[in-house]
């Protein structure tokens with residue numbers, strides 16, 4: 001774990017005014033409450049990182065001298081539209097204490113809850129702790145440590161603009177085939193496919209309803225999937241190549257290269 005994340009954390013604070021531009025309509029019933037309240041970001045960070053190989057929980061592994069979680073939260077607290085960040089930490093006492101220590105060195109309003117056994121459970125546990133006045137909620141994987149702040153702002157703007165659920169997406173570059181064991185059964189039409197990233201943004205009402213209706217025994221890999229299961233629309237905005245999820249050791253090499261180019 002890093003011992004001095006504060007050294008680079010300071011400059012991020014300057015623009016976090018908390019009272020941000022409200023461009024979305026808020027005069028109709030559907031939009032009531034969407035334009036005035038605060039924006040909270042839930043950061044699921046409780047995963048083990050098994051695909052990354054043996055070691056600390058993934059969110060606490062280092063990239064360029066700082067844990068992945070610190071990179072992700074530092075960007076979130078820099079976002080003008082974000083008021084509050086709630087991290088779902090690895091649920092052990094040490095995990096929670098370590099995340100508390102890391103966040104104490106960062107600017108902005110950050111809080112910690114103990115995460116759960118699945119990503120879905122970690123998000124639900126954090127969602128249950130949000131203050132009343134947060135009416136827009138983003139969910140952002142700690143593992144997408146290098147997501148540019150512009151993606152965060154675009155997602156918030158789309159929710160403020162009236163979307164109940166928003167996801168950043170990218171076109172799929174590879175040809176995708178369906179298989180049965182080692183035999184191809186179909187080639188999927190790539191033009192209609194999108195790779196999905198985070199942060200995903202929601203009105204608080206919709207995210208709360210989606211999690212309340214979710215089946216804990218069939219956990220979803222993203223929150224928008226739970227909204228789709230309710231039959232509600234999900235809007236897309238352009239994602240970013242650097243918002244990729246750090247999953248495997250190769251992704252960590254890629255992330256190191258991206259970070260070097262930024263510095």
Ligand code: CTP
Nearest residue numbers: 044045046047048049050051117118122142143
């Ligand atoms: N996550 C979480 N709680 C869990 C499982 C996952 O908060 N019980 C978080 C991870 O910390 C990560 C995000 O959800 O930020 C996306 O999950 P994933 O990339 O699968 O991370 P891990 O579950 O840690 O990795 P792996 O599946 O390889 O173990």
Ligand code: MG
Nearest residue numbers: 047048049119
């Ligand atoms: Mg996982």
